[in-house]
Amino acid sequence: MQDSTLLYSVRPDATVLSPDRETVVTFDREGRLVHYYRGGSTYRRDLASRLYVRERDGDGATWRPLPPQEARRLVGEAYGIARELYPGSPDPLRRRLEEEILRWTPEALEAEAARFHAAYTWPPSILPPDLYLAIVLQATTGCSWNRCAFCALYRDRPFQARSPGEFADHAAKVRELLGRQWRYRHGVFVGDGNALALSLERLEPLIGIVHRFFPGQPLYGFVDLWSGQRGDAGKWPSLARYGFKRVYVGMETGLDELLQVLDKPGSSRELVAFVHTLKEAGLSVGLIIMAGVGGKPYAERHVEATVEALAEMPLGPGDVVYVSPFIEQPGTPYPALRQRLGLTPLNATEIEEQVRLLAGQIRHLGVRVSRYDLRAFLY
Numbered sequence: 426m427q428d429s430t431l432l433y434s435v436r437p438d439a440t441v442l443s444p445d446r447e448t449v450v451t452f453d454r455e456g457r458l459v460h461y462y463r464g465g466s467t468y469r470r471d472l473a474s475r476l477y478v479r480e481r482d483g484d485g486a487t488w489r490p491l492p493p494q495e496a497r498r499l500v501g502e503a504y505g506i507a508r509e510l511y512p513g514s515p516d517p518l519r520r521r522l523e524e525e526i527l528r529w530t531p532e533a534l535e536a537e538a539a540r541f542h543a544a545y546t547w548p549p550s551i552l553p554p555d556l557y558l559a560i561v562l563q564a565t566t567g568c569s570w571n572r573c574a575f576c577a578l579y580r581d582r583p584f585q586a587r588s589p590g591e592f593a594d595h596a597a598k599v600r601e602l603l604g605r606q607w608r609y610r611h612g613v614f615v616g617d618g619n620a621l622a623l624s625l626e627r628l629e630p631l632i633g634i635v636h637r638f639f640p641g642q643p644l645y646g647f648v649d650l651w652s653g654q655r656g657d658a659g660k661w662p663s664l665a666r667y668g669f670k671r672v673y674v675g676m677e678t679g680l681d682e683l684l685q686v687l688d689k690p691g692s693s694r695e696l697v698a699f700v701h702t703l704k705e706a707g708l709s710v711g712l713i714i715m716a717g718v719g720g721k722p723y724a725e726r727h728v729e730a731t732v733e734a735l736a737e738m739p740l741g742p743g744d745v746v747y748v749s750p751f752i753e754q755p756g757t758p759y760p761a762l763r764q765r766l767g768l769t770p771l772n773a774t775e776i777e778e779q780v781r782l783l784a785g786q787i788r789h790l791g792v793r794v795s796r797y798d799l800r801a802f803l804y
């Protein structure tokens with residue numbers, strides 16, 4: 426809608442203000458700042474109430490957290506825009522400003538951090554890129570394997586499964602944190618690393634709790650190959666009936682030798698069989714592969730074996746292969762492994778070339794491909 430020079434949008438999920446071409450401020454339905462674009466810079470506030478600025482990094486983008494003082498100044502500036510627009514604002518916008526937005530101060534918004542940490546003892550480490558706006562509920566925390574040489578996602582936390590009582594308490598706190606915004610999130614991601622490794626018997630009461638607190642939301646989750654295949658095959662059709670839409674599996678590579686080097690259990694043959702099981706159960710599949718892992722010695726064979734394995738899977742329109750540019754994480758065994766085995770790394774340009782090569786060949790199979798950049802994640 427337009428009122429003289431003011432552009433604004435009173436959407437079901439957000440209120441957007443744009444007093445001029447160079448400025449856009451977005452608030453959620455609780456009135457909390459979500460995005461702020463000003464003079465070519467994009468800022469985002471996460472659920473823990475930290476403010477980040479978007480920066481380009483090669484072919485991807487990354488979010489840099491801002492120091493508290495600068496964050497507070499920018500938040501004040503964004504709410505100042507809302508305050509200035511309030512006198513004379515047209516009716517639907519006026520109501521949003523009064524009832525939702527103008528009740529916040531930068532200090533009150535900072536206090537949201539305490540509610541976030543009460544809801545999440547261990548903050549979500551990652552989500553698939555199409556689910557950045559999902560609701561994360563941690564049926565488990567951490568990863569039951571936690572040994573893949575390249576992975577730093579859950580090294581800060583022990584693997585623990587929540588009891589139904591603990592999970593209900595967690596779900597209630599997450600719902601309180603999100604407020605009325607929960608309806609506009611894109612599904613529920615049942616985390617952490619491999620929550621779907623739990624038996625159906627343990628998952629059923631937890632899924633009931635998800636539906637009680639977030640009715641109508643589709644469900645998603647990660648599962649690792651070895652615990653996925655170990656369980657009862659009847660579990661997957663049940664999960665599809667309970668509202669699970671897509672299950673995400675870290676494939677990493679189709680080259681078994683490289684999987685072993687990376688200390689990741691399983692083989693491409695087992696993964697192909699597991700994907701058949703998931704698809705027959707009526708679930709969509711998201712497979713994550715890494716571009717550049719294993720460095721130069723493995724580059725060609727990694728691409729070839731990965732595309733070969735994917736070609737054997739019954740992937741269709743609801744399935745996605747995510748190509749993730751490999752980033753060596755400090756604090757993981759990978760740097761020592763690289764030195765010991767002489768895994769000369771690909772440079773950033775070569776990794777991007779491998780991303781393009783994999784994406785092109787996978788698209789050629791008729792499968793949807795998406796980029797998965799760990800640095801782009803904010804919750």
Ligand code: SF4
Pocket residue numbers: 568569570571572573576577578579618649675689
């Ligand atoms: S890559 Fe997946 S299975 Fe391996 S340690 Fe990380 S979360 Fe666990």
